[in-house]
Amino acid sequence: MTASETVASTAVPERRKTAGVWADATYRLARNKAALLGGGLVLILTLSAIFASQLSPYSYSEQDRLQTDAMPAWMLSIFPTVRPYAKITSDFPLGADYVGRDLLSRLIFGAQISLSVAFVGPIIALLVGTVYGLISGFFGGRVDNVMMRIVDIMYAFPTMLLIILMMAFFRSTFAASQPGTFTHAMNALDRRFGGMLFIFIGIGITAWMGTARLARGQVLSLREQEFSLAARAMGAGNGRIIFRHLLPNVLGPLIITVTLAIPGYISTEAFLSFIGLGVNAPTPSWGSMISDGAQAIRTYPHQAILPALALSITMFAFNFLGDGLRDALDPRLRGVQ
Amino acid sequence: MANNNVLVRVENLKKYFPITRGIVFSRHVGDVKAVDDVSFNIYRGETLGLVGESGCGKTTTGRTVIQLYRPTAGHVYYEGEDLAEMRGSDLRHMRRRMQIIFQDPYASLNPRLTVGAIVGEPLEIHRVLQGKEMRERVEELLQLVGLNPYFINRYPHEFSGGQRQRIGIARALALDPEFIVCDEPISALDVSIQAQVVNLLEELQGRLGLTYLFIAHDLSMVRHISDRVAVMYLGKVVELSDRNRLYEEPLHPYTQALLSAVPIPDPVVEEKRQRIILEGDVPSPANPPDGCNFSTRCPVAMEICREVDPEFVEIEDGHYCACHLVESQRQAVS
Numbered sequence: 001m002t003a004s005e006t007v008a009s010t011a012v013p014e015r016r017k018t019a020g021v022w023a024d025a026t027y028r029l030a031r032n033k034a035a036l037l038g039g040g041l042v043l044i045l046t047l048s049a050i051f052a053s054q055l056s057p058y059s060y061s062e063q064d065r066l067q068t069d070a071m072p073a074w075m076l077s078i079f080p081t082v083r084p085y086a087k088i089t090s091d092f093p094l095g096a097d098y099v100g101r102d103l104l105s106r107l108i109f110g111a112q113i114s115l116s117v118a119f120v121g122p123i124i125a126l127l128v129g130t131v132y133g134l135i136s137g138f139f140g141g142r143v144d145n146v147m148m149r150i151v152d153i154m155y156a157f158p159t160m161l162l163i164i165l166m167m168a169f170f171r172s173t174f175a176a177s178q179p180g181t182f183t184h185a186m187n188a189l190d191r192r193f194g195g196m197l198f199i200f201i202g203i204g205i206t207a208w209m210g211t212a213r214l215a216r217g218q219v220l221s222l223r224e225q226e227f228s229l230a231a232r233a234m235g236a237g238n239g240r241i242i243f244r245h246l247l248p249n250v251l252g253p254l255i256i257t258v259t260l261a262i263p264g265y266i267s268t269e270a271f272l273s274f275i276g277l278g279v280n281a282p283t284p285s286w287g288s289m290i291s292d293g294a295q296a297i298r299t300y301p302h303q304a305i306l307p308a309l310a311l312s313i314t315m316f317a318f319n320f321l322g323d324g325l326r327d328a329l330d331p332r333l334r335g336v337q
Numbered sequence: 338m339a340n341n342n343v344l345v346r347v348e349n350l351k352k353y354f355p356i357t358r359g360i361v362f363s364r365h366v367g368d369v370k371a372v373d374d375v376s377f378n379i380y381r382g383e384t385l386g387l388v389g390e391s392g393c394g395k396t397t398t399g400r401t402v403i404q405l406y407r408p409t410a411g412h413v414y415y416e417g418e419d420l421a422e423m424r425g426s427d428l429r430h431m432r433r434r435m436q437i438i439f440q441d442p443y444a445s446l447n448p449r450l451t452v453g454a455i456v457g458e459p460l461e462i463h464r465v466l467q468g469k470e471m472r473e474r475v476e477e478l479l480q481l482v483g484l485n486p487y488f489i490n491r492y493p494h495e496f497s498g499g500q501r502q503r504i505g506i507a508r509a510l511a512l513d514p515e516f517i518v519c520d521e522p523i524s525a526l527d528v529s530i531q532a533q534v535v536n537l538l539e540e541l542q543g544r545l546g547l548t549y550l551f552i553a554h555d556l557s558m559v560r561h562i563s564d565r566v567a568v569m570y571l572g573k574v575v576e577l578s579d580r581n582r583l584y585e586e587p588l589h590p591y592t593q594a595l596l597s598a599v600p601i602p603d604p605v606v607e608e609k610r611q612r613i614i615l616e617g618d619v620p621s622p623a624n625p626p627d628g629c630n631f632s633t634r635c636p637v638a639m640e641i642c643r644e645v646d647p648e649f650v651e652i653e654d655g656h657y658c659a660c661h662l663v664e665s666q667r668q669a670v671s
Binding site for chain 2: 145225226227229230231232233234235236240244245248249
């Protein structure tokens with residue numbers, strides 16, 4: 001398999017730092033072209049989201065009323081049906097939307113929303129889910145039983161409905177009008193987050209459960225392995241066994257599932273924004289941009305196609321990266337879906 | 338042997354694993370009696386072999402003796418102190434004196450840690466040595482078990498089974514224990530490597546004055562390494578004696594059957610070897626038979642064997658056996 005396996009038997013041993021499991025995985029990941037492409041795209045997207053205000057030519061809310069639905073000349077060759085009525089401009093590299101806002105700038109700022117969802121989900125899943133699953137699996141018995149039944153109940157929650165209900169409730173004018181109440185505080189907090197609060201909450205509630213189950217399953221088998229028993233025989237405490245012996249061994253599969261779940265979070269956000277329950281206008285999100293563009297999809301198809309393309313490319317990138325991570329961290333699973 | 342030489346005294350040790358039914362409200366519906374009322378002594382400096390077929394409770398006995406599993410009942414006295422009663426830091430302190438070597442050299446080393454981290458971990462846990470001193474001690478240990486100390490930064494997957502078992506031995510030796518449970522340390526290894534590891538264990542015993550509880554199912558290997566041998570069947574020790582006496586004149590019918598299965602490396606003798614072939618299967622440890630556990634398969638079972646559990650008694654000096662037939666014969670003689 002790997003070159004390092006044969007090394008132990010070679011005649012002249014030398015003192016050296018050999019490749020650990022993580023270093024090995026990095027090496028395999030770096031040789032996977034699709035994963036590199038995905039990782040590169042994610043990096044570019046992340047950087048452009050962070051430096052959105054420096055990169056974008058205009059602000060996302062700046063309107064040019066005279067140039068509504070304007071598009072650059074090169075786009076005519078892609079969408080020839082638009083030719084008879086198109087308003088040609090050279091001010092906007094990708095054209096303007098129905099109120100004259102620069103599409104490119106809005107796409108770049110839209111990456112902020114999608115990527116914040118893409119990172120919040122996994123972080124919650126890893127932090128909460130892993131710890132929950134480790135505890136449940138490690139202590140087993142009654143503790144495990146109770147903790148897993150809670151997960152089962154939570155699994156039955158219709159997440160989307162929950163998010164929609166929370167938004168309908170906390171965003172109502174009633175909630176906003178009574179200062180000092182919990183609903184008012186939530187309403188204010190939601191506006192602070194640019195309308196993302198409930199999406200974060202919704203994803204946070206659901207994201208950790210899969211990880212918790214996975215971590216628990218892994219721990220159940222690992223804790224009976226002889227190396228856990230050996231640690232116990234040495235006098236290691238529970239904390240040491242969990243975090244030094246079990247956690248590093250479950251982290252690989254967890255990172256894989258968490259990465260592969262990212263496109264799901266992104267599409268959840270896009271869907272909610274598409275039906276008008278996401279971020280507050282004028283903050284751009286790819287979902288709300290698709291929704292706006294969909295109104296005029298026959299006359300100006302690029303307004304919907306561009307954000308849809310950005311969304312698909314991002315989801316592809318995360319998928320490629322996740323697949324690459326899976327192959328790198330667990331080579332036995334290569335080609336298994 | 339004098340009583341003050343006893344290092345570990347196991348008394349009426351039981352380890353039952355509960356069987357439960359139901360998902361939400363689990364009911365206790367029975368027990369797997371993995372170890373059922375076992376008593377024996379381990380003398381300082383000796384090797385006590387523990388043999389028996391798969392599933393008879395050898396490994397569970399070993400793990401319960403060093404409190405990896407807490408016993409359901411009974412006592413394990415280590416120099417007079419009852420380990421079964423100990424908790425928390427007292428027990429942790431005792432762990433420095435007793436260690437275990439595992440069967441599977443692949444599962445017993447954490448694949449994410451380097452050899453240095455694995456062997457050094459007991460030192461770290463008990464805060465014996467730190468930093469450079471710890472590293473030196475780890476290198477010394479690796480040398481002691483016949484590994485090159487340059488291997489300290491490598492990972493377990495870079496080693497062969499025999500080398501990994503040596504790493505496991507080095508880890509067990511790190512805290513200078515006096516008592517080591519060897520849980521089938523050689524059965525996962527190639528035959529050519531087995532001898533090396535057994536010789537290493539013997540050499541270490543001589544050098545460091547170790548006491549072993551050597552669990553195995555390879556009868557000739559046990560004969561080679563042990564001073565005394567205990568034979569287990571279905572959670573019970575059925576016979577315990579000096580090595581030579583046990584192999585030359587086994588008393589218990591199960592031991593006789595077991596030993597008759599060992600091929601003899603002498604074609605003339607081998608030709609005349611009479612195998613005692615046992616009928617049927619081992620009963621389930623969740624539902625052992627009434628009376629003697631071996632009564633269902635014993636070729637010489639009597640009426641009483643199916644009703645009364647035979648006691649584990651000293652038949653001759655230092656030769657213990659749990660069998661009605663043997664006991665009645667002894668009484669007839671005396």
